[in-house]
Amino acid sequence: MFSEKIVQSLSGGSFIRAMFEQGENLRKQYGPDKVFDFSLGNPDPEPPLKVKEDLIRLVTEDNPRLHGYMPNAGYADVREKVAAYHARETGLPIKGDHVVMTCGAGGALNVVLKSLLNPGEEVIVFAPFFMEYLSYISNYDGKCVIVPTDTKTFLPDAEALKAHITPRTKAIIINSPNNPTGVVYDRATLEKLAQAISEKEKELGITVYVISDEPYRKIVYDGIELPRILNIFKNSILVDSFSKSLSLPGERIGYIVANPAIENIDTLMAALIYCNRILGFVNAPALFQKLIADNLDQVVDIGIYKERRDLLYNSLTEMGYECIKPGGAFYLFPKSPIEDDTEFARRAMKYNLIIVPGSGFRCPGFFRLAYCVSMKTIENSLPAFKALLEEFR
Numbered sequence: 267m268f269s270e271k272i273v274q275s276l277s278g279g280s281f282i283r284a285m286f287e288q289g290e291n292l293r294k295q296y297g298p299d300k301v302f303d304f305s306l307g308n309p310d311p312e313p314p315l316k317v318k319e320d321l322i323r324l325v326t327e328d329n330p331r332l333h334g335y336m337p338n339a340g341y342a343d344v345r346e347k348v349a350a351y352h353a354r355e356t357g358l359p360i361k362g363d364h365v366v367m368t369c370g371a372g373g374a375l376n377v378v379l380k381s382l383l384n385p386g387e388e389v390i391v392f393a394p395f396f397m398e399y400l401s402y403i404s405n406y407d408g409k410c411v412i413v414p415t416d417t418k419t420f421l422p423d424a425e426a427l428k429a430h431i432t433p434r435t436k437a438i439i440i441n442s443p444n445n446p447t448g449v450v451y452d453r454a455t456l457e458k459l460a461q462a463i464s465e466k467e468k469e470l471g472i473t474v475y476v477i478s479d480e481p482y483r484k485i486v487y488d489g490i491e492l493p494r495i496l497n498i499f500k501n502s503i504l505v506d507s508f509s510k511s512l513s514l515p516g517e518r519i520g521y522i523v524a525n526p527a528i529e530n531i532d533t534l535m536a537a538l539i540y541c542n543r544i545l546g547f548v549n550a551p552a553l554f555q556k557l558i559a560d561n562l563d564q565v566v567d568i569g570i571y572k573e574r575r576d577l578l579y580n581s582l583t584e585m586g587y588e589c590i591k592p593g594g595a596f597y598l599f600p601k602s603p604i605e606d607d608t609e610f611a612r613r614a615m616k617y618n619l620i621i622v623p624g625s626g627f628r629c630p631g632f633f634r635l636a637y638c639v640s641m642k643t644i645e646n647s648l649p650a651f652k653a654l655l656e657e658f659r
């Protein structure tokens with residue numbers, strides 16, 4: 267037979283994919299414009315014009331060996347540019363040697379976890395969280411330890427974190443701006459986490475790495491500050507991707523930056539590069555490495571997402587839905603009007619509304635809306651949200 271672990275995982279399935287497939291059925295039945303599908307975080311704004319123009323130039327100009335194999339860490343000039351960008355941002359002595367180009371954030375997280383974990387070691391995540399973390403941690407026989415956040419703010423709590431750090435804790439994954447809540451972690455919260463980690467490290471004689479998963483780092487609204495993780499946590503490893511910031515999710519391009527202050531940084535970098543190779547990624551896509559190197563300051567039109575956030579958030583809260591106003595990413599995470607969020611999502615289908623229950627992110631009682639849909643879809647969906655809420659009044 268096949269791998270028992272994998273066959274077992276298949277029965278779990280992906281909540282989000284399942285909702286998306288239900289949406290496909292409804293689209294066939296009623297027509298695409300009658301279905302309001304908020305299930306998938308698949309960015310729909312176009313990549314910036316400069317990015318498209320640069321891509322055409324790269325493909326058409328004479329560029330010998332552009333498509334060839336390269337060092338597993340990626341092109342040296344690209345790594346230098348990424349390093350310079352983060353050195354500017356943080357003031358830290360980050361060099362190209364501290365950067366590994368990867369196949370998106372998903373590839374990067376797998377490379378980092380494979381490099382860090384011995385079987386049975388623990389990785390802490392804060393709920394609600396991006397569910398792929400469970401699989402990524404399990405890929406390397408790590409144990410995922412889930413610490414709930416306070417659902418009034420969805421911010422992680424330092425005391426709760428402390429209570430979950432054990433001698434087997436190897437890493438903590440943080441994700442801000444957050445999927446699924448859209449919450450941006452403020453500086454005071456992060457500094458408290460850093461303090462808690464360093465106290466536990468001293469008490470237990472361990473090193474805990476902070477893996478900061480930041481694919482939404484450029485999608486922040488209202489001038490909110492996104493504190494720089496590399497400045498707050500000494501043992502920090504930042505993971506970035508261009509899937510969301512440049513609307514390039516299918517091209518699989520991202521990178522890892524490790525904090526130069528990490529002890530034995532050279533061994534860590536060698537491990538990351540080695541894992542990028544042996545996981546079969548070999549190297550990040552050549553063409554897209556070159557593309558992003560000259561577009562590190564570029565970002566899709568955030569105004570499009572902000573307009574949608576405002577319309578959806580204002581309309582739903584006026585109707586009576588309870589929801590935190592997200593400071594970033596492109597998700598809303600309102601409270602389900604009934605305790606059973608899965609039942610709520612099922613009832614939403616009656617109105618051709620496709621939403622994802624919070625249980626799918628280990629946070630029951632809520633639901634996620636990905637506003638990677640047009641303003642027209644949002645406008646047309648509002649009567650459905652209203653009628654749905656009325657059912658539970």
Ligand SMILES: Cc1ncc(COP(=O)(O)O)c(C=O)c1O
Pocket residue numbers: 307369370371372373396441445479481506507508509515519520
């Ligand atoms: C929090 C989070 N991390 C990582 C990823 C994976 O991104 P990528 O396409 O760069 O692999 C996603 C994608 O939705 C995400 O939401």
